[in-house]
Amino acid sequence: MTVAALPAAAARPPRLSFDATWLLWAAIIAVLLFLVVSPFIYLVITSFTEERTGAFTFANYATAYGRSRYVDALLNSLKLGGTAALLAGIFAVPLAWAVARTDMPGRGLTRMLVLATFITPPYTGAVAWILLAGPNAGWLNRLFTWVTGAEAGPLNIYSFSGLAIVIALYSFPYVFIFTTAALELVSSEMEDAANILGAGPWRTMWRVTLPLALPAILGGLIICFLEAIALFGSPAMIAIPARFNVVTTQLFQFFGNPVRVEVAAAYAMPLLGVTILLILIQQLMTRRKGFVALTGKGGERRPILLGRWRWAMFGYAMFVASLAVFLPYLFLLQAAFAKAWGRGFGLDNLSLRNFHFVLFEHGTAAKSVINSFLYAGVSATAAVILTLCVAYIVVRRVVPFGGVLGFLCVAPFVIPGVVLAIGFYAAYAPPPLALYGTALILILAFTTRFLPIGYINASAAMRSLNPEMEEAVRVLGGSRLTALRRVVAPLLKRSLLGAWLLIFIPATRELSAAIFLYGPNTKVASVMIFDMSEEGNLEYLAALALILQVLTLPLLWIGQKALGRDFMLRRTAT
Amino acid sequence: MSKLALRNVARLYGSVAAVADFSLELAPGEFVSLLGPSGCGKTTTLRMIAGFIPPSAGTIEMDGQRISSPSSVVPPEKRRMSMIFQSYAIWPNMTVGENVGFGLQVRKLSRAEIDRRVDAILDVVQMRNLKGRYPAELSGGQQQRVALARAIVVEPEVLLLDEPLSNLDANLREEMRFEIRRLHDAFKITTVYVTHDQSEAMVTSDRIVVMNKGRIEQIDAPHKLYARPRSRFVAGFIGRTNFLEGTKQGSEVRFDGFSAAAGRLEGAEAAGGLLYSLRPQAIGLSGQKPNGSSVAVEAEIAGRSYLGEYWDYQIRPLAGTRPVRVSTGPSVVFEVGSRVWLEIDPAAMVRVE
Numbered sequence: 001m002t003v004a005a006l007p008a009a010a011a012r013p014p015r016l017s018f019d020a021t022w023l024l025w026a027a028i029i030a031v032l033l034f035l036v037v038s039p040f041i042y043l044v045i046t047s048f049t050e051e052r053t054g055a056f057t058f059a060n061y062a063t064a065y066g067r068s069r070y071v072d073a074l075l076n077s078l079k080l081g082g083t084a085a086l087l088a089g090i091f092a093v094p095l096a097w098a099v100a101r102t103d104m105p106g107r108g109l110t111r112m113l114v115l116a117t118f119i120t121p122p123y124t125g126a127v128a129w130i131l132l133a134g135p136n137a138g139w140l141n142r143l144f145t146w147v148t149g150a151e152a153g154p155l156n157i158y159s160f161s162g163l164a165i166v167i168a169l170y171s172f173p174y175v176f177i178f179t180t181a182a183l184e185l186v187s188s189e190m191e192d193a194a195n196i197l198g199a200g201p202w203r204t205m206w207r208v209t210l211p212l213a214l215p216a217i218l219g220g221l222i223i224c225f226l227e228a229i230a231l232f233g234s235p236a237m238i239a240i241p242a243r244f245n246v247v248t249t250q251l252f253q254f255f256g257n258p259v260r261v262e263v264a265a266a267y268a269m270p271l272l273g274v275t276i277l278l279i280l281i282q283q284l285m286t287r288r289k290g291f292v293a294l295t296g297k298g299g300e301r302r303p304i305l306l307g308r309w310r311w312a313m314f315g316y317a318m319f320v321a322s323l324a325v326f327l328p329y330l331f332l333l334q335a336a337f338a339k340a341w342g343r344g345f346g347l348d349n350l351s352l353r354n355f356h357f358v359l360f361e362h363g364t365a366a367k368s369v370i371n372s373f374l375y376a377g378v379s380a381t382a383a384v385i386l387t388l389c390v391a392y393i394v395v396r397r398v399v400p401f402g403g404v405l406g407f408l409c410v411a412p413f414v415i416p417g418v419v420l421a422i423g424f425y426a427a428y429a430p431p432p433l434a435l436y437g438t439a440l441i442l443i444l445a446f447t448t449r450f451l452p453i454g455y456i457n458a459s460a461a462m463r464s465l466n467p468e469m470e471e472a473v474r475v476l477g478g479s480r481l482t483a484l485r486r487v488v489a490p491l492l493k494r495s496l497l498g499a500w501l502l503i504f505i506p507a508t509r510e511l512s513a514a515i516f517l518y519g520p521n522t523k524v525a526s527v528m529i530f531d532m533s534e535e536g537n538l539e540y541l542a543a544l545a546l547i548l549q550v551l552t553l554p555l556l557w558i559g560q561k562a563l564g565r566d567f568m569l570r571r572t573a574t
Numbered sequence: 575m576s577k578l579a580l581r582n583v584a585r586l587y588g589s590v591a592a593v594a595d596f597s598l599e600l601a602p603g604e605f606v607s608l609l610g611p612s613g614c615g616k617t618t619t620l621r622m623i624a625g626f627i628p629p630s631a632g633t634i635e636m637d638g639q640r641i642s643s644p645s646s647v648v649p650p651e652k653r654r655m656s657m658i659f660q661s662y663a664i665w666p667n668m669t670v671g672e673n674v675g676f677g678l679q680v681r682k683l684s685r686a687e688i689d690r691r692v693d694a695i696l697d698v699v700q701m702r703n704l705k706g707r708y709p710a711e712l713s714g715g716q717q718q719r720v721a722l723a724r725a726i727v728v729e730p731e732v733l734l735l736d737e738p739l740s741n742l743d744a745n746l747r748e749e750m751r752f753e754i755r756r757l758h759d760a761f762k763i764t765t766v767y768v769t770h771d772q773s774e775a776m777v778t779s780d781r782i783v784v785m786n787k788g789r790i791e792q793i794d795a796p797h798k799l800y801a802r803p804r805s806r807f808v809a810g811f812i813g814r815t816n817f818l819e820g821t822k823q824g825s826e827v828r829f830d831g832f833s834a835a836a837g838r839l840e841g842a843e844a845a846g847g848l849l850y851s852l853r854p855q856a857i858g859l860s861g862q863k864p865n866g867s868s869v870a871v872e873a874e875i876a877g878r879s880y881l882g883e884y885w886d887y888q889i890r891p892l893a894g895t896r897p898v899r900v901s902t903g904p905s906v907v908f909e910v911g912s913r914v915w916l917e918i919d920p921a922a923m924v925r926v927e
Contacts, residue, residue, distance in 0.1 A: 189663035195650040196624055196657040197677035197728060207676070211667040302626065 025399045028389055032408040035448045039423030040415070043272075046426040047265035060266035073245035074270055077229045080164055080246055084228035085221045087168035088175050091320050093217060094313070096179035101209070103303045104313045113321040115569055118173040119552060120328070121509040121526065123233030124545040125170040127533055128328030130237065131335055131542075133157040137342055139331055158242035166234055169324045171227040177569050178220030182213035201304045215285045222282045226275055230416030232512040233526070237533050247271050248418050248512070255516055261426055268419045276414045335542035354543035365544055368528035373551070375439060375524060376507035379446035380454075380500045386447075387454035388462075388496065392488075395462040409455035412448050417512030420449055425516060437519020445513045450503040457502065461495035494562050501559045502568070505552060575638060577602040577764045578623070578732055583632035583642075585618050592618045594788045596632070600732075603762040605755075607775035610785035611811070616768045619785075620734055623766060624657055625650040636731060651680075656730035658738045662721040664709040670696070670720050671705040677728035695727040698757070715746045722754070726761060735767045739774060751777045772812050776800075784808050800853075806926045809851035816857075816898045818923070820848045831894020832871040834920045841925035850923040854901040858917025859887065859908070871916040875908050889916060 050057040065071055098104040099111055132140050133155040141153020156162060186209055194204040232248040239246055245253075247267070254264040306313055335341035336354055343349045358365045390409050394402040412420065424445045429436035435444075465488065473483035511526035518527050525548050532541040559567050576599040585593040593615040600606055608616035621627045623634060625647055634642035641648040656677065664673055671692055678688045696702040699719040709717055718738065725733055735754070739747045755778045758765055769775050775782045776796040784791040784799065784807070792799060792808045803809035806817065820827040820834075822845055827836050829850075836842040839850070864870050876897045877888040884904060890897040892913075900916065908914055 187661060187663065189659040189661050190665060192624075192626060192650070193657065193659060193663035193665070193724075194676065195626075196653070196655055196734075197724070198651050198654075198680040199676070200649070200651050203680070208665055208667075212665075 022399065024389070025393065025402075025405075028386070028393070028405060031386060032390075032405065035444060035451070036408050036411055039420065039427045039448070040411075042427035043265050043268070043419065043423035046262050047269060049262055051260070051262050060262045063260075063263050064267035069245065070250060070267065073247055073250040076160075076239075076244055077247040077271070078274075080160070080167070080235075081225040081229040083161075083164040084167040084171060085225040087164060088172035088224040089217070089221050091168060091324075092172040092175035092220070093179055095317055095320060096176045097183065098306075098313045098317065100180045100183040101205075101304055102306050102310065102313065104306060104310050104317065106314050106317065110317045110321070111566070111569065113317075113325050114173050114176050117170060117321075117324040118568060119505065119556065120170060120325070120549070121233070121511070121545075122167065122170040122231055123237060123511060123526065123529060123533075124332070124509075124549070125324070125328055126166050126234040126237045127529070127538065127541055127545065128332050129157050129162070129166045129169075130533075131331045131341060131538065132327055133162065140327075158238055160239075160242070160244065163235060163238045163242070164228075165323075166238065167228045167231060168224070170234075171224045172320075172324075173569070174223045174227065175217065175220035178216045178223070179213060181570070182216030183209065185216075186212045195302075201302075205304065218285060219282045222278050226278060226416070229271065229274065230418060230512060232418055232515055233530060236530065251418055251422070252515065261422065261429075264422050265426060268422055271416055272414075272419050275416055275419075279414045332542045332546060335539050336546050338539060341539055341542070354539045355547070358540050358543045358547065362540070364523050365528055365540070368523045368525045369544070369547065369551070371439070371522060372508045372525040372548070375443050375446060375522075376504050376510075378443050379450065379507050380503040382443070382447045383450050383454040383503050384458070384496055384500050387451060387458040387499070388492070391455060391458035391462045392484075395459055396467060406455065406459065410452045413452040417449055417510065418516065421445060421513040421516035424448075424513075436517070437522060439522050441517050442514060442522055442524070445517055446507045446510060449510065449513055450507060453502050453506075454499050457495060457499035461492050461499075464495075465491055498559060498563045498567055501555055505555060505568075508552065509548065576600060576635075577604070577637065578766070579635045580619075580623070581633050581635070583619070583622060583629045583634060585615070585622060585627060586630040591788050593622070593629075596790060598783060598790070598793065600764055600766070603764055605758050605765045605767065605778060605780045607767045607769060607779040607782045608785055609769055609772060609775040609782050609811075610791075612770055614785040615788040616770075616785050617736055620657075620736055620766060620768045623732070624655060624734055625653050653732075654730060655732045655734060656725040656728055657734040657736065658721045658725050660737045660740055662717045662738075662741075664712075664717050664720050664724075666709050668708075669705065670701060670707050670709070670712070673709070673720055674724045674727055677724065681728065691727055692723075695723045698726075698760070699723045699753075714742055715750070718742065718746075718750060719753075722757060726757060726763065729761075730763060733763045733765045735765065737769055738767075739769070739771070747771075747774070754778055784811060786811075802924055803851055803926055806849060806851070809924065809926050814854055814899065814901075816852045816854065817926075818850045818852055818898075820850060822846065822848065829894075830896055831873070831891025832869055832916075832918065834869050834918070834923075838920040839923060839925070840921075849926050851926050852898070852918070852923050854886070854899045855884075856919065856922040857898065857900045858919075859889070859900050859902050859906060860915050860917065861908070863915050864917045866917070867919075869918045869920065871918060873914055873916050875910050875912050875914060878908070878910060880904070889914065891916065 047060055048056055048058070050059065095110060095114070099107045104110075130138070132138050135141065135156045135158065136152060138153065138155060138157065141155050144150065144153040144155075157166070190208055190212065191204050194208045195201075199207065229247060232252065235246045235249050236252065239249055247270075251264050251267060254260045254267060331341075334345060337351060338349050339351045339353065340349065360366070387409055390405045393399060394406040415423070424441060425436065428441055428444070435441040469487050469491070470480070470483040473487055474480065478486070509526050510524070511530060514524050514527050515530065518524060525544065529541055529544055529548075532538075532544065556568070578600040580596055580598045583593060583596040584591060596619055598606070608619055610616050618627060622629050622642060625642060628647045629642055629644055631644060633640055636653070641653060665676075668676070674695060675688045675692045678691060683691075692705070693702060696705055699722055701716065701719050701723060704712065704716065709720065712720065721738065738754075739750050742750060751774055754767075758778070767775070767778055779796060781793060781795055782799055783793045786807045792804045794802070799808060799812050803812060809815045809817070818829050820829045822836060822842060825836050826833045827839055827842055827848060842848060858864065858868065863872075871891045873889045873891045875887055876890045879886045882904070884901045885906060887900045887902065887908070888897040889900050898916070
């Protein structure tokens, strides 16, 4: 139908626009090749390159998998991913179900707390849990010994299970987002149909609603698994003291002195392979024929009445929230305002010294925060502009093969941050560009890393815009540019702001790529926090982590004003 | 005794009444349609019957048992009804056979009995060969048949249909109308059918409830609704019509361009302004002055449209200001501007509120 209304497009002078659009297309291709394709190709080439001679070799792979401890690190990652995903499912699925489908009290509160979890960087959570469950000195252990009179507390965060729990606690929001989205997508008429045929609420839940939501739940678990195996901060803070390695910490060690980027590239391949494979599976699963829940009329959903169990459910939600939000933030606050965190909550232990030190005395801490926000801002702007251009070209079919551009924009989704950083290092650290240690390489890496978020939002926004709105401009004599400036841009303002925030917020706390690419003058806040954890300055660290969180709040507020309360928790990944 | 009875049912959303003072009784095996424009409260009424929405006032009874009142509602799964939804709501994770067998499974029938009944009903809707298919592989019409089979196989006390044909294309819609009526005649299930399409309601129903703004305008058999509409809304909603305003003067009622004896007009005893509905095909049209008992009015053709099955003329009485619409057979041809005679039978004029 809309195709029939296209003569306006056909009537434009063909020669002129042919040149202009193809020029733009070529420019965008060049940028995407630089950002996405070339680091990837360099990663692969480097893994087969002899360090000194530059000759072709398999030796890097032999080195990377030659020692059992390297292979063990790989297996540890897989085990960690599996455990964390399972735990995340246990945390998230009941919560998501209760929030989306029942009369549990405090559903809005629960959503808010999941959001608070979501915007807590995993490494900040890990630090908080070191305060909570460190052997002996951890607050929960001290509470335990105080209550029971035992010699030592039972908890030790420096362990495999400790790491898995901490990772699960800060990745369960992915499962929550996927599950609530799916439960809300299941047409209410599907459930009504089961009800009227005699099935009660529980039977309907098991036979109709959950089976329809299952692919999305599994998809969320897969994302959690991938988060867990790609994460650098929490494993570095917890696994290394616990004397075991995972892929990312092992990669970091290959980057230590001397930098063995060839071996690192070879070692990163399984991580990349597993990620690509699982993303493919996830995509196939959620797109499987028949599982696209038909959207019926919204109708009034009848919430499942939990009766007495509603308070038990609320208790569970608050339990999860305590582990992820209440306890961690309570003790982060205590540490940030304490002279020494171990001395407890007494007034005599209260001090603003840590904040003063971090902001005014420390050599690089304040600058690292500025760097983070600067790089994140530039990256978010670049990614939004680039993906908007691509989305326009793809959705409006301005050029043939526009789909290739779209594919390149979402491709970084399957590249873990650590692997992306190694690719960027391999491609742009050596001459002629020699970008290592510059702000530019961090900005480029962040831009690439968050292109998929930008593209998914930009193309969704473009698709929601009826092309006839632009055609109306052109029928009345306006050019394509006029249409873009006067109609498209104003209409997209909100969604573009949303995309910008959805990139900017995670970019301010990005660690996995930054840790491989920063230089002495380009340290970002996340790296600063990581350094402080290695030095054991937990009070300063807590202060800096809280400053970072507080600075995020106004952005969150703007986002919620412009785009609605749930804008961070909406399903952004397809 | 009536099968289903709604007594003074109302549903409020805040201070807005979606349905107000709705009373209706269905005889066993009766097929009743709720007809009205969107937002008239028909779907809300249906969902109250199903038990998805509690009424704000009034009661609903089935077989003399109260099933809905503001204070207590028997949940949908305990009502032994079934329903067909606008989106069909065929579960995409189950095959055709599993979809149709679901209600029987819930009723704890034996496997063999379920199989037998599912096969039998799939034969009735001609879907037996597709029993193992998943819904995503079915066309819209086939999904509709699955929905019908799934609703009928449980032998419900009452069958509810919520605009079931609105997602089908025109040809299929016409076919399915007759299919629904055929199944009703075969199984004699008491049925409530919601639609905004008057021809759908007229083909399928024993009685039609015309609703407007949450209230019942009229309940009648299809032909009576058309021939004897009681309100301006019903006359305008069911088919096309001319509204003629008259004022009584002595023994005559004067209309725009003609007048008629009050004694021959329905309801003309009252004084003051009177409103009548006159169907376009109830007006005669000829080139010469007709002789007979009807009122003859000299007029001029103001405009015309040819619609294949009939001509739609706009004809202005010479003594009047506004044209009336007249339908004639396709062979009755008059040019625009030509003089004609209208033949108006006062008995065909229906007084409306």
